[in-house]
């Protein structure tokens with residue numbers, strides 16, 4: 001027999017063997033597609049971002065909500081300012097901080113000091129939380145959180161605002177206290193203002209991506225979603241491990257957020273329409 005024909009036959013046989021061996025492996029890989037694998041990235045990048053986010057909503061293991069102007073229609077720090085007669089000044093400083101190059105922690109220190117100068121003590125702040133801290137809910141938010149809980153998703157509140165304004169909100173949403181990541185105002189033994197907890201991840205710029213990275217490490221979450229109205233919320237997706245970002249424009253619309261969100265909504269009804277109905281669970 002011609003040695004060339006023999007060699008060709010062998011080559012063909014080994015090629016079929018290779019195909020027979022690799023095809024099932026490729027098929028399994030395609031079906032399973034581990035998180036972050038190049039193949040998963042290829043398939044996900046082909047999907048429409050809105051449809052992808054809607055799909056992820058049903059598969060997500062943890063959703064992180066911003067609070068001010070997202071879960072509620074108000075800004076907590078402005079409400080505290082109102083109690084001490086300086087709502088307008090605080091609002092202006094907040095606006096300046098959001099649009100300027102001021103460090104988050106410096107802007108917060110400035111506003112809190114201003115409130116302390118206008119009489120904020122521990123006791124007066126507690127009174128303020130009782131009068132101004134009654135949550136003004138964004139329509140549909142309670143139902144969204146309830147449905148996420150029902151489908152077994154962990155729900156977190158992540159805010160650059162303050163624990164004492166957020167606790168009553170979390171309580172009504174049945175979100176445990178350990179699932180709140182926010183800032184804490186400190187007082188000395190006499191109840192006078194003594195700064196804020198600078199160890200809290202949300203007390204500095206880049207706080208939200210930091211919280212998500214922390215929770216991914218601690219809990220091993222694979223499909224985290226961030227929902228919020230601000231650029232710092234968007235950062236959880238652009239600079240953090242969130243798989244999708246839903247921009248909420250029901251209170252205020254920010255162009256950067258609208259442009260970069262995977263899905264931009266103006267009503268939580270849009271999320272409710274995607275989640276399984278109560279009877280399906």
Ligand SMILES: [Mg+2]
Pocket residue numbers: 066067068069070228229230
């Ligand atoms: Mg907000």
